Amino acid sequence: MTGGPGGYVPPAGPPLPGTYPPPPGVYPPAFPRVAPPSSVAATTAAILSFAGAVVMLVVAVGFVRSLIVRSIWQTYDMDVMMSTVVAVGVVGMLAAFAASAALTTGGMQMLRRRRVARKLIALGCGLALLWTLSVPVRFVLEDIHIGLDLYGNDYVGVIVVAVLLLVAAAFAVCTMVLALGSSTRRWLDPPVAP
8 A cells, every 4th residue: 555655654553652753843841831839828828817917906906995994994903913914915915916917017918929928927827826825824814813703604605715716726827827838938939030
């Protein structure tokens, strides 16, 4: 059986891969193409940092309000124990204000693709975790000192506060993990020219 011009007979079936050189002018890429990094983790971290900043700001303002109301309506004998309660509360309030500022700034910098955003969000999340630790310490110290049964006999309030604090801590940890993840780092790094 004769084939095309020159007596060429095509082989039966498809050619095996790599048996023929590429046509002239078509060369395989020197480096394999890598998909650009996804912005999903970084954008999610930015959105969560904004939400966390709002929560921390509300917490800090609420604590300032409680300090003002408590000082007006209740008088305590400011002994060492009550001073410790107030000091722990003030540390928590300052941590909440600083966390709100760091999370807001970090979220804005993340959306602008600045590398410092990862550190700011991690700092804000660390301060939010410090706040979640200061709340139970403050409640325990206050309950010991004043002798109040703040939550009644069934301790439903204790369980509710504990669950809310665990959710706040999990929220901060998730935001920190997203901000410090390798996909976020790759997205923030400038593209390398070939």
